[in-house]
Amino acid sequence: MKREHVKQMATASNIPSTPDASCPVPLHDYDRILLAHGGGGTLSRKLLMESVFPAIMNEHLSSLHDGAILTIGGTRLAFSTDSYVISPRFFPGGSIGSLAVNGTVNDLAMCGAVPQFLSVGFILEEGFPREELEGIVGDMRSAADASGVQLVTGDTKVVEKGKGDGIFVNTSGIGTVREGIVSDPRRVKPGDVIILSGDIGRHGIAIMSVREELEFGSTIESDCCPLHAVAAAVCGAAPDLKVMRDPTRGGLASALNEIAESACVGMEIDEQKITILEPVHAACEILGFDPLYVANEGKMITIVPPHRASAVVEAMRRLPESSEACAIGTVTVENPGTVVLKTTIGGKRVVDMLSGEQLPRIC
Numbered sequence: 001m002k003r004e005h006v007k008q009m010a011t012a013s014n015i016p017s018t019p020d021a022s023c024p025v026p027l028h029d030y031d032r033i034l035l036a037h038g039g040g041g042t043l044s045r046k047l048l049m050e051s052v053f054p055a056i057m058n059e060h061l062s063s064l065h066d067g068a069i070l071t072i073g074g075t076r077l078a079f080s081t082d083s084y085v086i087s088p089r090f091f092p093g094g095s096i097g098s099l100a101v102n103g104t105v106n107d108l109a110m111c112g113a114v115p116q117f118l119s120v121g122f123i124l125e126e127g128f129p130r131e132e133l134e135g136i137v138g139d140m141r142s143a144a145d146a147s148g149v150q151l152v153t154g155d156t157k158v159v160e161k162g163k164g165d166g167i168f169v170n171t172s173g174i175g176t177v178r179e180g181i182v183s184d185p186r187r188v189k190p191g192d193v194i195i196l197s198g199d200i201g202r203h204g205i206a207i208m209s210v211r212e213e214l215e216f217g218s219t220i221e222s223d224c225c226p227l228h229a230v231a232a233a234v235c236g237a238a239p240d241l242k243v244m245r246d247p248t249r250g251g252l253a254s255a256l257n258e259i260a261e262s263a264c265v266g267m268e269i270d271e272q273k274i275t276i277l278e279p280v281h282a283a284c285e286i287l288g289f290d291p292l293y294v295a296n297e298g299k300m301i302t303i304v305p306p307h308r309a310s311a312v313v314e315a316m317r318r319l320p321e322s323s324e325a326c327a328i329g330t331v332t333v334e335n336p337g338t339v340v341l342k343t344t345i346g347g348k349r350v351v352d353m354l355s356g357e358q359l360p361r362i363c
Helices: 003-013 042-056 096-110 130-147 202-211 228-237 251-263 278-287 306-317
Strands: 068-072 075-084 113-125 150-159 167-177 193-196 243-245 266-270 301-304 326-332 339-342 348-350
Touching: 075 096, 096 113, 096 130, 096 167, 096 228, 096 243, 113 130, 113 228, 130 150, 130 167, 193 306, 202 278, 228 306, 243 251, 251 266, 251 301, 251 339, 301 306, 306 326
Parallel strands: 113 150, 266 339
Antiparallel strands: 068 075, 075 167, 113 167, 193 301, 193 326, 243 301, 266 326, 339 348
16 A cells, blocks of 8 residues: 555544544534435435435335336336446446446346346536547446346436536436335344345445555455346245345445334344455455445345245355355344444444445445
């Protein structure tokens, strides 16, 4: 790691001493949008709940899932949309192009759907290199082919130089929901088992290492990949599954907190069961990050009835994308809306929703 980056981060993290040594209550009320409002944590949720949802809430939006489930002509469809503003645009293991396709494919898959068609919208800044755009579009085509989806419509806008950041990408997608599958966080009940598809934290640390030119002894690659096959395996092994979710912004901790709050249940997860690759763990220690809050782009959580847990883990482990799948915890009746971590030393601590922003611009 470059010494100057370590020094800058250490300086930036110092908090001036004050006569009052008590910890202040974090501010949550702002009249302007902060970068942290896009971090997937408490501020993001508060912004949506107070400034967005009151105006547009309806029966399709109320589940607060990765996409909406719509019934048209007797057919259940999943519909999802997402925007990508990641910096840098190319990173170990992917690019903004592959991320945009995989991200929307995964959101549809978490709804229990077979992803089929995607749209793409580009917002380009004047002066953006055409060669780079063509590389991004090529990555999108490769990712779409790998997922079995088609990019069928889109839009392009160009803004004046200095009024954008090179390129922003929006993708929307639709897919048909598998018969009998209902993936909804509100269905989670005490006794259900929480299953994680593999190691966590790789995407966020891969982005950070490139952005800040950090060297950790080996290249950390993003886990950016499609999860449609893994979701299909879960649906086959547990047709009565409760919910599937990909822990992107805000990481594993924020995703579990969102589900616990929606279902009004508690959760207890076991730190020993959660895999974190050694380079990722070391990087988090150096940077002062908690890997439970670091973003992932190729992992999923599924919560299933206890009698389905073994079959689901076995089915997931047959696939390379989820070969390290493991049951990491259970849903509890105690402490509704709270996630508790059983630590490696035998203690317990509350894993709250991320309050601010650990890593900006990770998707």
